[in-house]
Amino acid sequence: MTDARSPSLLDALLPIxxxxxxxALSVYLYGDSSSSGPNQIALMSAAFVxxxxxxxNGLQWVQIEEGILAGIHMxxxxxxxxxxxxxxxxxxxxxxxxxxxxxxxLKLISAEYFYVTSCLICALTALSIGSSWTVAGTLGAxxxxxxxxx
Numbered sequence: 001m002t003d004a005r006s007p008s009l010l011d012a013l014l015p016i017x018x019x020x021x022x023x024a025l026s027v028y029l030y031g032d033s034s035s036s037g038p039n040q041i042a043l044m045s046a047a048f049v050x051x052x053x054x055x056x057n058g059l060q061w062v063q064i065e066e067g068i069l070a071g072i073h074m075x076x077x078x079x080x081x082x083x084x085x086x087x088x089x090x091x092x093x094x095x096x097x098x099x100x101x102x103x104x105x106l107k108l109i110s111a112e113y114f115y116v117t118s119c120l121i122c123a124l125t126a127l128s129i130g131s132s133w134t135v136a137g138t139l140g141a142x143x144x145x146x147x148x149x150x
Contacts, residue, residue: 004058011053019046085133 022042026034054064092098109117126135 004054004063007053007057011057014053015046015050018049019043022046081133085131088134 019042022045023039026038026042030036030038051064054067055061089098105118106114122135126132
């Protein structure tokens with residue numbers, strides 16, 4: 001173990017600043033295509049800057065690597081939840097469950113109260129099943145559903 005120093009405020013903000021600048025530059029230069037590669041390069045560049053700051057502050061590469069792995073391990077649970085929820089929502093859309101719910105919902109709910117009613121239904125669903133992720137994903141699916149109201 002080495003005597004690693006805590007990062008200064010500038011050390012802590014520098015990778016975030018690099019990330020923001022590079023993401024803004026990426027969107028400015030590539031527009032909608034920025035998510036096809038330039039954004040990932042910006043993320044990796046900011047991670048590289050963070051690693052350099054760690055080395056500057058006395059951390060050994062092994063310690064930085066352990067921190068990276070710990071961060072990945074912590075985020076993996078949320079990634080698996082998102083994967084499962086995405087698969088569930090995709091299955092519901094392909095099976096016609098979501099479009100059917102939308103069709104019946106539009107028949108039952110007056111257009112005048114549609115937004116208020118759908119908000120209350122989503123809130124009750126999220127409370128009853130305990131998954132705001134599922135409700136948010138289904139709302140996103142409903143918004144982009146090809147079976148639009150005529």
